[in-house]
Amino acid sequence: MKGYFSAASAALSVGVGLLASGLSAEPVTVQSCDRTLTFDEVPQRAVSHDVNLTEMMLALELTDHMVGYTGISGWKTLSEYLREGLGELPELAPRYPSREVLLDADVDFLFAGWNYGMRVGGEVTPETLERFGIQVYELTESCIHIMDRDPVTMDDMYNDLRNLARIFRVDERAETLIADYEQQLADITARVDMEEPVRVFVYDSGEDSPFTTGRYAMGHAMIEAAGGHNIMFDVESSWTQVAWEPVVERDPELIVIVNYGEVTAEQKKNFMRRNSAFEDIDAVRNDRFLVLEYDEITPGPRNIEAIRQLADAVVDVRQ
Template sequence: MPQEPVVMQATGLNRRCAPVLLTAALLAACGKAPEPQAIAVPARQHQPPLNLSVCGQNVRYDHIPRRAVTHDVNITESFLYLGLGRRLVGYSGIPSSKEISPQLKPWLQRLPDLSSQGMNLEVLLGAEADFVFGGWSYGFRQGAVTPERLASHGIASYVLSESCIRVQKRERIALDDALLDMENISRIFGVLQQTQPRIDRLRASQSRLRQQMKGNRTLPRVFVYDSGQEIPVTVGHFGMPQAMLEEAGATNIFSDLTQNWQRGNWEDVIERDPEWIVIIDYGQPDALGKIEFLLQKKELEAVSAIRNRRFFVMSYAEATPGPRNIEAAQRLAAALHPERKISVQRVEFSAGELP
C-alpha cells in the first residue's frame, strides 16, 4: 500500500533575497575575479510536485531550493561536482582532518563553515537554509538533527543513499548509488538536463573499468582499515568501498558485517589473511602513521599484506559516496591487477558553474 508522501518544502522561514558578496581582500587572496557566494534565485515550484524515494520513503518536494547547506566532505564534493556551488550558503562536517579535492579548496574558502563537526539546527536556522543534503551518520542522527525535525522548521532535505542502511534493510551497495544521489539532487534543484552530461561522464568511466576488468578471475583478499588501534573500524557489506572492491576485482574480508562502517576485530584480520590493506587517510594518525602502526603490531606480522608491504591509500572523500569513487576504484584496480593496464580518468570539478 503506497505511503502518504512526506512533504519537503521551505515555507516557514524569512528568506534573504540579496546575494552575499565576497570581500575584496578574500578575492585578492584567491586570485579570482569577483564572484558571489550565493545567487538570489527567484522562488520556483516543481510543477507538478517532485516525488522521490528516499530511504524507502516517498518524499515530495514542492519547491526548488535556493539556500542549501551540505554536510561532510563527500556530500559537499557531490554538490559542487554538479556545479551547484552558487546555491550553497554554507557547509558543515569538514574538519581539517578531511581533505577536500584541491580543485575545490578555493571555492570552499568563499563559503561559511557552519560547523566543523556535527550538524547544528540553530546554525542552520540562522543561515536561513531551505535545504540540507546529509545522511545518517553524515550529519543526521536520531535524537538530534533528522530530516523530520528539519521539515518541522520548513527545511527540505535529502538523505545519502548509502547511509539508509542505518534506518532500513538494503539488498546491496553499488557505485551507482552515488550517481543516483547526484541525479536526484539535480532533480530537486531543477537542473538535471544541465548536469546529466557530468554524471554520464562518471558512468562512462565506470563502464570502461568494467570492460577492462572483464574476464578477471583473480580476487585478492582486502582489509579496509579506517581507524582504531584496540579494535579496528572497517567497512562492512553496505559501505561504498565494498562496491569499489567488487568493481576493482577484489574481496572484502569483512563483507559479512551488516552495516556500512563498523567495528571488526584483529583476530579475524589474522585468520582471513588479507593480501592487501586499504588505508583510509583521514584523522590522526595519518595514512603513514596507520601503516606504521600496522607494521609494528606484532600479532599481524604473518599477515600476507604486512609481509609483502601491500598498502593502498584512499582519502575519506574517495571512500565515501561521491564523484571520486570511480576514479579511486580505477586506481585500486590498477594496483591490484597491473597486468590489465587499467586506465584512470581523473574527475574534473566546476564548482559553481552549471554546464
C-alpha cells in the same frame, strides 16, 4: 587527480537554462531512504554536510543555491580544489551541525546522511527539521541505519546525483556526469580479472579493534568494481568496528588505508608492519598498502578515480 567537474562544466550552458526554468517548474518527487519527498520549488538556501556530499553539490554546480556547508574542517583539511569550488561559502559548523546553526542560516534544504551529519534520535533529523520548513535529502548509502536495504553498489552514488539534480532541476548535468563515470568504470573493470578477486581489507582507524567497511558501505562496492573481494563482506553494517582475529584469518592480499584525522596513513601502515600479530598477513608481508582519502572511499565524485587506483593495485597483486 583528474578533473571530475569537467563533465558538469561541459553541460553548463544547458544546466543554466534548466536551473532558471526550474524556479517555476512543476513539483518534483524523489525517494529519500524510506520517505517520499516533494519539492514545489528549487531550494535557495541549501547546506551540505561532509566533504563527499559537498563535492556532489559542487559537481552539479549548485553553489548558487547554497548558503554554506558543515562537517569538514573538524576532521579533514579543506583541499585546494574544494576551497576553489566553494568560493566564499562559509562553513557553518566544523563538525555536526546543530539545529540552531541551521535555523540561524535560514536554511531550506539539507543534504546529509545517517552518521553523515545526522544521528538516529539526534536533534538534527528529517523529522525535527520538517517543522521549521527545512527539507532533508538523505545520502543513499546511509539508509541502512534506519531501514533494511540491499548491499551498496555504485548505483547508490548515481542515485544521489540524479535525485539532487531533480530537486534542483538540473537533470542534464547529472546524466552527463553519470554517463562519463559509467564509461570510465567500464574501461577500468575491463582490465581486471573478476574470476580471481584479490582479498582486500579496508583499515580506517583503531588499534584495539579496527574500524572498517562492511557490505553496506561504499568501499565494499568500490572493491568489487575494482576486481577485489572485501574480506568483511559478510558484516551486516556499513562502517563499523570488527576484531583483528578475522582480519588475520582472512589474510588480505591488499590493505586499503583511509587517510584522514590525526593519525596519518603512514602511522597506520607502521602500526600493522610492526605488530607481530600481523606479520603473516599477505599484504603486510609484501607491503601492499593503498592509501585512499576519506572522500575517495565515501560516496561522491572521487569514487571513480579511486576505483582506478584500486584496480591498478589489484592488477599488481596478480602479476
